[in-house]
Amino acid sequence: MKILLLGSGGREHALAWKLSQSKKLSKLYVAQGNAGTAQIAENVDISPTDFQKIESFIIKNQIEMLIVGPEEPLVKGIRNYLQKNKNLEHLIMIAPDENGAKLEGSKDFAKEFMQKNSIPTAKYKTFTADNYQEAVEYIKNHSLPIVLKADGLAAGKGVIIPTDYITAENNLRMMLLENQFGEASKKVVIEEFLEGIELSVFVLTDGKNYMLLPEAKDYKRIGEGDTGLNTGGMGAVSPVSFANNIFLDKVKKQIIEPTLQGLKNENIDYQGFIFFGLINVKGNPYVIEYNVRLGDPETEVVIPRIDNDLVEIFEAVGKRNLDTIKLKIKSQSATTIMLVAGGYPEQYEKGEEMTGWENLKNVMAFHAGTIEKDGKILTNGGRVLAIAALGNDLEDALEKCRYGADKIKFDSKYFRKDIGYEFL
Numbered sequence: 001m002k003i004l005l006l007g008s009g010g011r012e013h014a015l016a017w018k019l020s021q022s023k024k025l026s027k028l029y030v031a032q033g034n035a036g037t038a039q040i041a042e043n044v045d046i047s048p049t050d051f052q053k054i055e056s057f058i059i060k061n062q063i064e065m066l067i068v069g070p071e072e073p074l075v076k077g078i079r080n081y082l083q084k085n086k087n088l089e090h091l092i093m094i095a096p097d098e099n100g101a102k103l104e105g106s107k108d109f110a111k112e113f114m115q116k117n118s119i120p121t122a123k124y125k126t127f128t129a130d131n132y133q134e135a136v137e138y139i140k141n142h143s144l145p146i147v148l149k150a151d152g153l154a155a156g157k158g159v160i161i162p163t164d165y166i167t168a169e170n171n172l173r174m175m176l177l178e179n180q181f182g183e184a185s186k187k188v189v190i191e192e193f194l195e196g197i198e199l200s201v202f203v204l205t206d207g208k209n210y211m212l213l214p215e216a217k218d219y220k221r222i223g224e225g226d227t228g229l230n231t232g233g234m235g236a237v238s239p240v241s242f243a244n245n246i247f248l249d250k251v252k253k254q255i256i257e258p259t260l261q262g263l264k265n266e267n268i269d270y271q272g273f274i275f276f277g278l279i280n281v282k283g284n285p286y287v288i289e290y291n292v293r294l295g296d297p298e299t300e301v302v303i304p305r306i307d308n309d310l311v312e313i314f315e316a317v318g319k320r321n322l323d324t325i326k327l328k329i330k331s332q333s334a335t336t337i338m339l340v341a342g343g344y345p346e347q348y349e350k351g352e353e354m355t356g357w358e359n360l361k362n363v364m365a366f367h368a369g370t371i372e373k374d375g376k377i378l379t380n381g382g383r384v385l386a387i388a389a390l391g392n393d394l395e396d397a398l399e400k401c402r403y404g405a406d407k408i409k410f411d412s413k414y415f416r417k418d419i420g421y422e423f424l
């Protein structure tokens, strides 16, 4: 099987690492990849949103399976684009189509979808510039904190949670009237703040059957004790102790199954991952957001816990017989700690030399923002390297990660030492 994987972060390195262990793999390409994927696959310099070039590459290299890591090509309709080519009918795509990707690409669509399908989520209302005054009134009569969400993709920056009315109104004005997030904030979802612990739940579906993958918890804030600015994710753990059978049963019955049924009702033929961003409110799961891809850094702990051949699982998606595969999950715990460049998520340097690789042991080093130049590995992004480990329990896995995180050196290195703190 010749496979093309799109993306260039830690998520894609973890996927490439797992795919490269498959007996069924004959060749793996990653576009655009990073210094880590270059060690196990062939990096290809094509942007994941350059559909024309991807199409030509697939034809020229007889690619049989396409796996899409990030959301942008999905929301822009990569599946629909490639499906127009009759010569690509046999291409297996781990990628929902444009309509399915609206679950992530439009918060307003996702909220309406949840309401229609009685899926538990925060109460909300959507506004545009045309009913701006009504939105201001809505905020004034709402409890605090209040959640403002840009409708479209905003590179993870589109959610604002003001704790006073003046800030809320200022943010609303910037979003709706001053185009703070461009096209993405032409609509704004205003919703109720939910208090609880967050959890990421992942499902792979072939459009008919679904497979529940290991759950994970992500640490989004830059600072220890969950303080400071939001990031793409500073670390993750799996399993998550409160996600026991009782809780996961509620997730399946109240959230996953109604979501899949809802997609069918809308005639959306969904083949790919669904990432349920959940919050546990007093033992009951609510949906904070849908994503139409795997999470990063969650993938770096979810994938290492899977024992199956990943290519076999993806083939079953293509054949719509995912029900014939029994998912084997390791009983071990997995954790990851993200090494980032100092200053991230604001201004940071790139191009710092990374050393200490020979001192790593008992960990997987999934590259996120790295590049190889003249035989050296240099930093090339805010999130640089995800050190991941399996262990007998979270503590054991975390100890391995912290040891590894210490060994890798680059000038501005920073990482959180308290990942998983609430479970220890």
Ligand code: AMP
Residues within 6 Å of the ligand: 122, 147, 156, 157, 158, 159, 191, 192, 193, 194, 195, 198, 220, 288, 289
């Ligand atoms: P997102 O950028 O969509 O991942 O959202 C960022 C973060 O905002 C989420 O991970 C939550 O921590 C928080 N958030 C979003 N919606 C709510 C809500 N209704 N109640 C509480 N927190 C929320």
Ligand code: GLY
Residues within 6 Å of the ligand: 218, 232, 233, 291, 294, 295, 296, 297, 298
């Ligand atoms: N770690 C959260 C995300 O991938 O969106």
